[in-house]
Amino acid sequence: MTDTLTRLAAVLEERKAADPESSYVAKLYSKGLDAILKKVGEEATETVMAAKDGVPDKIVYEVADLWFHTLVLLAHQNLGPESVLAELDRRFGLSGLEEKARRAK
């Protein structure tokens, strides 16, 4: 599954050199950060609405859209999913309360 994120991130990197007319991702890059952030916000809202509806397939579909657009955002900022996965790994050994205490410092 991590492999899926890595492979998708590689495609998103390639799309930085693609013609905006040939690719949804290239077009989004060409519109800039605000357009990417707008999509992330929309997909987050659609995820919330799907969860309120409680239809499992719809939730999965919307979360996939949200993850996808956050990957586009990371790529735009020259970051990749491995950075986020490393951060989650770092937190993995801590309890939620330990993480909360670490943040309060």
Ligand SMILES: N=c1c2ncn([C@@H]3O[C@H](COP(=O)(O)OP(=O)(O)OP(=O)(O)O)[C@@H](O)[C@H]3O)c2ncn1[C@@H]1O[C@H](COP(=O)(O)O)[C@@H](O)[C@H]1O
């Ligand atoms: N996983 C995805 C993916 N998920 C969602 N989307 C796009 O995100 C949109 C979701 O936005 P909405 O639900 O708001 O639908 P919409 O109204 O069509 O969106 P807008 O046109 O208004 O932005 C979809 O319409 C798709 O165009 C994706 N586009 C691309 N990918 C992956 O990215 C790769 C590269 O994409 P392209 O370079 O664009 O071909 C593809 O091969 C796929 O693997």
